[in-house]
Amino acid sequence: MREKSQVEEVGRSLYDFRKEEKDAYRVGAGLTPAIVEQISREKKDPPWMTLFRLQSLQIYDSMSMPDWGPSIEGLDMDHIVTYVRPNTKMSAKWSEVPEDIKDTFERLGIPQAERKSLAGVGAQYDSELVYHNLQEEVAAQGVIYTDLESAMHGPYAKMIQSHFMKLVPPSDHKFAALHGAVWSGGSFVYVPPHVSVTIPLQSYFRLNAPGAGQFEHTLIIVDEGADLHFIEGCSAPKYNVANLHAGCVELFVGKNAHLRYSTIENWSKNMYNLNTKRALVEEGGTMEWVSGSFGSHVSYLYPMTILKGRKARMEFTGITFAGKGQDLDTGAKVVHSAPETSSYINTKSISKDGGASTFRSSLVIQEGAEHSKAAVSCQSLMLDDISRSDTIPAMDIRTGDADVGHEARIGRISDDAVFYLMSRGISEEDARAMIVSGFADNVSKELPLEYAVEMNNLIRLEMKGSIG
Amino acid sequence: MTNNSFQIDRLPVRTWNQLKMNETRLDLTAPTASCGPEAVSLPAGLSWKSGGIMDPVWSQIPTGGGPDVDRWLGEGVSAALLETDGSGSQSPAAIRCSYGSRADGADRICLHAGKGAILPAILLLQSDADASGTAAVQIRIRAEEGAQVRLYVAELLGADVACVCDIGGTCADNARIELVKLELGSGHLYAGVQTELDGDGSSFQADIGCRVKGGHTLDMNYVARHHGKKTRSQMNVASILEEGSSKLFRGTIDFPKGCQGAKGMEQENVLLLGRHQRNQTIPLILCQEEDVEGDHGASIGRLDDQVLFYLASRGISRQAAENMIARARLDAVCALIPSEEVRDRIRRFLDPDIDTEVDGHEGL
Numbered sequence: 002m003r004e005k006s007q008v009e010e011v012g013r014s015l016y017d018f019r020k021e022e023k024d025a026y027r028v029g030a031g032l033t034p035a036i037v038e039q040i041s042r043e044k045k046d047p048p049w050m051t052l053f054r055l056q057s058l059q060i061y062d063s064m065s066m067p068d069w070g071p072s073i074e075g076l077d078m079d080h081i082v083t084y085v086r087p088n089t090k091m092s093a094k095w096s097e098v099p100e101d102i103k104d105t106f107e108r109l110g111i112p113q114a115e116r117k118s119l120a121g122v123g124a125q126y127d128s129e130l131v132y133h134n135l136q137e138e139v140a141a142q143g144v145i146y147t148d149l150e151s152a153m154h155g156p157y158a159k160m161i162q163s164h165f166m167k168l169v170p171p172s173d174h175k176f177a178a179l180h181g182a183v184w185s186g187g188s189f190v191y192v193p194p195h196v197s198v199t200i201p202l203q204s205y206f207r208l209n210a211p212g213a214g215q216f217e218h219t220l221i222i223v224d225e226g227a228d229l230h231f232i233e234g235c236s237a238p239k240y241n242v243a244n245l246h247a248g249c250v251e252l253f254v255g256k257n258a259h260l261r262y263s264t265i266e267n268w269s270k271n272m273y274n275l276n277t278k279r280a281l282v283e284e285g286g287t288m289e290w291v292s293g294s295f296g297s298h299v300s301y302l303y304p305m306t307i308l309k310g311r312k313a314r315m316e317f318t319g320i321t322f323a324g325k326g327q328d329l330d331t332g333a334k335v336v337h338s339a340p341e342t343s344s345y346i347n348t349k350s351i352s353k354d355g356g357a358s359t360f361r362s363s364l365v366i367q368e369g370a371e372h373s374k375a376a377v378s379c380q381s382l383m384l385d386d387i388s389r390s391d392t393i394p395a396m397d398i399r400t401g402d403a404d405v406g407h408e409a410r411i412g413r414i415s416d417d418a419v420f421y422l423m424s425r426g427i428s429e430e431d432a433r434a435m436i437v438s439g440f441a442d443n444v445s446k447e448l449p450l451e452y453a454v455e456m457n458n459l460i461r462l463e464m465k466g467s468i469g
Numbered sequence: 470m471t472n473n474s475f476q477i478d479r480l481p482v483r484t485w486n487q488l489k490m491n492e493t494r495l496d497l498t499a500p501t502a503s504c505g506p507e508a509v510s511l512p513a514g515l516s517w518k519s520g521g522i523m524d525p526v527w528s529q530i531p532t533g534g535g536p537d538v539d540r541w542l543g544e545g546v547s548a549a550l551l552e553t554d555g556s557g558s559q560s561p562a563a564i565r566c567s568y569g570s571r572a573d574g575a576d577r578i579c580l581h582a583g584k585g586a587i588l589p590a591i592l593l594l595q596s597d598a599d600a601s602g603t604a605a606v607q608i609r610i611r612a613e614e615g616a617q618v619r620l621y622v623a624e625l626l627g628a629d630v631a632c633v634c635d636i637g638g639t640c641a642d643n644a645r646i647e648l649v650k651l652e653l654g655s656g657h658l659y660a661g662v663q664t665e666l667d668g669d670g671s672s673f674q675a676d677i678g679c680r681v682k683g684g685h686t687l688d689m690n691y692v693a694r695h696h697g698k699k700t701r702s703q704m705n706v707a708s709i710l711e712e713g714s715s716k717l718f719r720g721t722i723d724f725p726k727g728c729q730g731a732k733g734m735e736q737e738n739v740l741l742l743g744r745h746q747r748n749q750t751i752p753l754i755l756c757q758e759e760d761v762e763g764d765h766g767a768s769i770g771r772l773d774d775q776v777l778f779y780l781a782s783r784g785i786s787r788q789a790a791e792n793m794i795a796r797a798r799l800d801a802v803c804a805l806i807p808s809e810e811v812r813d814r815i816r817r818f819l820d821p822d823i824d825t826e827v828d829g830h831e832g833l
Contacts, residue, residue: 068483068486069483069484069485069486069491361484361485363484363485363488368745371744381754381756383756383758383759383761384759385759386726386729386757386758386759386760388757388759389756389757390756391482391753391754391755391756392753392754392765393482393484393751393753394751394752395484395485395488395490395749395750395751396748396749396750396751396767396769397488397490397747397748397749398739398741398747398748398749398750398769399745399746399747400744400745401710401712401741401742401743401744401745401746401771402741402744402771403741403769403770403771404769404770404771405767405768405769405770406766406767406768406769407750407752407765407766407767407768407769408764408765408766408767409752409754409763409764409765409766410762410763410764411724411754411756411761411762411763411764412761412762412763413759413760413761
């Protein structure tokens with residue numbers, strides 16, 4: 002019988018460190034109109050937002066839990082604290098950020114990355130942004146990158162009101178409604194027409210408080226002919242109680258504009274990640290998603306793109322790595338609403354050590370979207386026989402004039418490939434890690450170098466273990 | 470006759486409800502009378518018994534339509550049994566379900582191939598062209614160790630006939646089920662097929678050809694469940710969708726824990742002939758075992774412009790070219806049926822104007 006290698010879980014000290022909650026303000030656990038009103042007061046919401054939050058709560062109460070994905074029975078909303086504010090104000094200088102919070106982001110490498118390779122950074126700690134900065138030369142081009150709350154009270158107030166939760170209405174699903182009721186933090190980006198932001202912007206979300214939820218809202222508007230690369234990172238220390246992330250990302254890609262949205266998600270393995278991301282792409286616009294999902298206990302994550310204008314296009318490149326105790330349900334959705342639109346979904350998933358990964362997708366080509374083209378490709382790798390990997394791709398083609406291709410494959414690491422590498426002096430553990438890194442190559446090559454290195458480190462971290 | 474609402478063709482794993490692919494809810498009156506299936510040709514090595522009630526042991530074999538179909542049909546439905554004597558037969562039995570002009574009929578047919586035996590059977594579902602009503606046929610297959618069951622189903626019902634064709638099968642060690650199915654006539658067809666590959670080395674192959682005409686709907690659920698080691702499944706589906714048609718294909722390869730060395734493959738090719746039709750496809754792979762290989766692929770679209778241009782340069786119009794390619798895809802499935810007479814019936818059904826005659830016949 003073939004001897005198997007055992008890949009064991011190792012420490013995640015890079016991400017799994019915690020800070021004491023000092024003088025933080027938190028609302029009570031659970032979800033009531035009084036708590037929602039309390040959050041609204043704390044946020045100094047305009048009246049329309051207070052009303053919006055309360056209406057969202059009503060929708061939340063009226064909707065049932067999803068009956069089709071991983072179990073979220075361990076998530077008890079009565080024990081989730083929906084708003085935790087660190088005892089600091091947002092600053093544009095790291096030196097003004099409290100020492101323990103600054104230390105957190107330094108250990109995660111955010112200030113260093115900002116100096117080296119980013120045009121702007123937003124850093125959120127629990128429910129609030131603690132740092133936000135944009136390079137002067139980028140700001141001089143008219144680019145707005147700020148926290149959403151400030152923007153809601155400034156000159157872009159009307160723009161925010163006309164876009165906020167219009168792509169993801171609270172009635173979309175139960176956790177969109179929850180987000181509408183208790184959202185806090187997040188970023189607003191506006192790129193004026195024909196402005197190209199050549200260096201990426203990044204938001205990093207850190208959830209430090211045990212038993213808390215993070216509900217940041219990211220709203221990005223890339224105007225006609227403009228170009229932006231936005232990077233999102235997230236992590237949290239592991240606790241014995243459930244944490245919840247129900248963020249929302251709304252992206253508006255204008256005519257002939259281009260937006261790349263990259264995510265390296267590395268939440269701790271007690272996290273329920275029920276995030277919603279959606280993009281609307283106008284004529285000739287391009288939306289690119291690059292997504293790496295490594296953390297969380299349970300994930301429901303399917304970035305959706307609506308190709309609204311003629312010749313709009315989207316590309317989704319993703320990888321999911323599910324290890325011990327993880328049930329990661331990830332994928333993408335695309336709706337072709339206009340003629341000559343195109344989409345390409347390309348994902349890889351890896352399951353090991355009892356982890357479960359599900360690729361789930363939805364491709365809809367509507368009746369008027371003639372001459373549209375779409376392709377969906379998903380490949381899954383099983384690293385042992387105690388894990389699980391499912392693929393559930395759905396295609397709904399409502400026009401006769403479309404061209405759609407789909408392929409999927411599930412398998413394991415080839416013994417021959419491992420043997421070949423071992424015959425060249427590479428240990429079995431390293432050989433398997435190399436093969437998995439190669440399997441994930443389609444994602445890492447789409448990321449800026451520093452983030453590709455981080456992703457490969459995460460894979461090596463996951464793969465590190467003993468051979469027996 | 471009683472009115473019944475029931476679920477059919479349920480996906481083994483659910484997805485977003487708004488896609489409306491998880492299952493289909495039907496409101497159909499369950500027929501109570503039998504259409505009177507006949508074994509019009511029965512070679513030596515096979516035996517046929519009809520007119521009884523299905524032995525409850527058969528109901529343990531799950532079907533693609535799901536348990537609601539059993540409840541909908543009820544226990545009293547007439548059942549027939551086709552089984553092998555000794556080593557069975559290389560020649561197929563020919564079974565006819567003829568619904569005439571009033572198509573209401575419900576029947577169960579059980580196919581049992583004993584150890585090492587071969588059971589080939591052709592099932593023809595037919596009605597008058599202007600018939601209406603509901604035709605329901607449920608087929609359960611048991612292939613014992615080393616046995617082979619080859620089932621060829623030609624559905625040539627009238628456009629106003631709603632048809633529930635529900636199949637389940639189980640394979641012991643090294644047993645094999647082959648299914649060739651042409652779904653061509655019924656205006657509302659619900660076709661479920663589930664195969665339990667229980668035995669090591671067992672296998673399942675399905676070759677399906679469908680033509681869905683304007684205003685017609687076709688709802689399918691194919692499941693291959695690999696329990697045994699080194700089991701194999703392959704499902705090939707060729708669909709032709711005409712203007713105004715609607716089709717939903719669910720295909721699942723399931724690798725539960727313990728099926729080391731299993732391989733499964735499904736492929737669907739959909740040819741869209743009109744400008745307004747709806748094609749839904751959801752091919753699943755469920756995997757709890759490391760040492761397996763699962764593949765699925767789908768290709769959905771119109772005829773390639775280069776092919777059309779090539780044929781146009783030889784004087785063939787777009788319409789003629791589309792018909793020719795569509796027929797070629799169906800003919801490829803039709804050619805697998807081991808009866809010239811049935812193949813001829815199918816050709817005439819597809820193109821009533823052609824005039825073909827075949828020497829000899831098997832009584833279908």
